[in-house]
Amino acid sequence: MTRRRREGGFTLIELLVATLIFALVFLGVLKLLDSSTRVSKVESALADTQENVRYATYHLVRVCRMAGGTNLPLGWNNSGSVAWVAAEILDNVSSFTDDAGVSHTTLAGADVLKVRGFFESTPYFVLPANVDLSSGTVKISEKTPSGKIQDFSHLPGQGKGLVLMGRNQYAVAKVSAQPTISSGTSPNRTMTITFSTGDGGIWESLNPNGTWTAPTFDVYRVGVLDSYNYFVDPDLQLQRWRASAANSGNGSVEPVALNIGGLQVAMGMDADRNGIIAPTEWYYTKDNTSGPPVAAVVGAPVPSLPMTVLRITVLGRTPFPVRGWQEPVATFNAEDMPLPSAEARRSKWRWL
Template structure:
């Protein structure tokens, strides 16, 4: 009864058999492997969602920054059409006092200020959008019934402005006072009291200004004197070209015969004064900048009509990262109607039917062509070579320089269509984005030699977001 082996059931309960141990280890390995796989997938998904969120945020910021300023282009009365003298050819349609587009920047002109290698580098084939108006400061209204408020003297004059508007409403004059105190040659947008179609852009003259009575208290009542120059200043020549007929409407100097849209020859009285601002939006190329690998949407502030950066902003302020393209198309009331009839002007319309009553987009309206529509820079054929009507004056007009005529008038600007292309900061190795064939008049090669290009094998591993906004230019 007391054998050496004892009870065999007790031996079996003493531990796992080898087979049981192996099975247990296999099950644990499977569970851990599944958990690790799940964690890895979750981590990749989370990272992809984070990059996607950053992409959407960057694209929204870019569009918001552009929309907020572009929709106010021309605020204060600047023209939305090219004016005589603004360029040597009376101005192509894309070059106006209120808004200007440098289309598809070529390699030879990649600097924000062409020829200045110290200025930021603009991404190749992107657009540069220049917007002018008064944005950050309100206009100051002048009591034009008092002849002493507007005095012409020497190379300019003085304008007396009260802290109360002619209607008795308090006015914020701090921006004008700051410009005088800082001794800046800022641009002044001076509008006639007779018509807002008559205006001039002159240079602030701190030496003839007097802001000593300024009081920041909103309840205070006081006057300030703002001096200006329209000749003989630092930027008076450039500022004058932004005026209603390409020259400051100086009561002491008889200007050239005004265009049909200017009812009088000079200011005769001042209705309002405002600081004129200029902003240039562009895609900043990171080449040569330490620690940066992706382009960004940036903005530079300049003294209007010049290439001199303004001290309040300079020529580079980054707005949104990983923005690879900015394309701008301008919507006009032009002679084009999407076909070859050239009867698209609203003023030439005998009825209220047809494409001549629309700002026609050849991509959207049936039986029309994008190179014969009312949108400039939405087709590669939209070039502004001299004589390419309706975007430039006709050399056969007989005038020097060539000018628009009654039968081929200057197109009027109504809309700006702004498109941005943003990419994620990191590649998704298992992803291939759809090909981009074109954005407005910029074509993207379907098989680029550079694998990192937008349509390259590596470039398509980045998720992208293309946003387009049509902006009603409310002040033009």
């Protein structure tokens, strides 16, 4: 009888140990992959946030560089208070009213920046005889007497402001109907703009002394005035309210950038007119939370304002918290920005 030789193999204990080692290695690989995925997700979100901050800052700076223009002042002293015309800052608010009178909720602690100017169409040259104050119409020739061709490709919109300009004088009315262009071939056409006055709205308040007064001066230029109100909503979007005839004349709200956690704007004004903006002449900051002194803004109609600059800071944040992260307090030293909550600081932030 032949005896079968016993083959060597794993014992139960050896099998359990091998399985345990394999499980530990497998879990380690999974953890490594999970950590890599989380890091990649955070870095991708942070890159998007940085791009949004750059775009929002570029957009705001570009528009602010075009604020006012021609005869429009930054603001003027209206019987002891400042009436802002070309730009206005609402400091650290939780809500605001746009230029059409509609209220909006904002991200608490963020600033609101209102900017007005000729953003979408350049002012037109007109003959004084073509401005009819009694009927509220302005007729603009596509070709001026000097031979200059005026751009009619962008038709100004209803519901915006209309600035009637003379020599160092201006008056503001409201575009009350969609402008029309006569039939014919370019450059021999005529644009007709109809305007209304005395409605008590934002456009009338931009006039010298705050009310409409029919111009006693010859009008040589007219410009369609745009108004943009920038704010951060509670969903971390930088929004722009834009004056237009949309929504029954209440304008429209348009998104500008995502993942924006704050907007801070400071104003520097050379109040003593010595040609230098000193640290004490910066307003809406940690050291000086109030606005500029009324005495620094001279009277209507067209003030000779001191040198004025705006300093804009945009803060972005990832749309989700990052495990184990707490944003340093120093990140939030922008102007007079209040410190965000501990939960908000668990996101990663970038600013410009």
